Amino acid sequence: MGSVGTPPKITLYTSHSCPWAHRSQIALRELGLEFETVIVDLGVPRTPEYLAINPRGLVPALDYNGTVLTESAIVSQFLVDSHPSHLEKTSFEEGGPLQRARINFFVDTYFNKVNSLFFGVLKASGEAKEKEAGTIVDVIAKEIEPLLQDAAPFFGGSNRLTLAEVQTGSFLLRLLSFPKYDGLLPKSILTGLEAKAPAFWKWANAVTQEKSVTYIWNEKNVAERTLERVAKLNAAK
Ligand SMILES: N[C@@H](CCC(=O)N[C@@H](CS)C(=O)NCC(=O)O)C(=O)O
Numbered sequence: 001m002g003s004v005g006t007p008p009k010i011t012l013y014t015s016h017s018c019p020w021a022h023r024s025q026i027a028l029r030e031l032g033l034e035f036e037t038v039i040v041d042l043g044v045p046r047t048p049e050y051l052a053i054n055p056r057g058l059v060p061a062l063d064y065n066g067t068v069l070t071e072s073a074i075v076s077q078f079l080v081d082s083h084p085s086h087l088e089k090t091s092f093e094e095g096g097p098l099q100r101a102r103i104n105f106f107v108d109t110y111f112n113k114v115n116s117l118f119f120g121v122l123k124a125s126g127e128a129k130e131k132e133a134g135t136i137v138d139v140i141a142k143e144i145e146p147l148l149q150d151a152a153p154f155f156g157g158s159n160r161l162t163l164a165e166v167q168t169g170s171f172l173l174r175l176l177s178f179p180k181y182d183g184l185l186p187k188s189i190l191t192g193l194e195a196k197a198p199a200f201w202k203w204a205n206a207v208t209q210e211k212s213v214t215y216i217w218n219e220k221n222v223a224e225r226t227l228e229r230v231a232k233l234n235a236a237k
Contacts (some may be wrong), residue, residue: 010035021060022170136193153206
């Protein structure tokens, strides 16, 4: 399903290593929207041309029929609201307000309670890393696990991705794949999640296998860049 009429002209300014920009990639693909991609090199200062598009200098930025939107959560919500689909009900549909509230609560919980701890684990080393990884597992078990009891396999019993997965999928890719790389996340995070948060484990594994989540994902490249970033931050301490 999508909105009727002329398809929108969309350009996405993105970087394939950015989890926030990745949200827009998932939304666009799930909605079946055609779009042009402009890769912004985050390794160099933003050009004046890009700063005219997004004065904050961040990716993503979405040009939708000549209007620019920024901030990934807002971009996804705008796309979902403009193109009613399986991703989320409209506020006017039966059950829509409640589904939207539940998705908002889930995403808010994931980012405020879980994702806010992520960088701390990446930066830690030795025993502290294990300990902080254990805290992430415990927080997921306490805060996220109860919200996924009816996942089938996706949020709220949906058999297709919803906006909940659009907003979290790129972060789940990192959570589940970084333990493969020495120095990023300890392997205990995976065994801990499987044992203590089985609904989350099943859900996250299903999400990270979806084509719309993985089509721009270059695990090795992102892991290597993240290792470099962490090493730089720790050297600057
Ligand atoms: N709150 C922003 C965060 C976007 C963001 O942090 N993007 C990073 C890349 S992941 C960026 O553009 N950084 C600019 C830079 O590294 O100079 C959003 O959700 O869109």
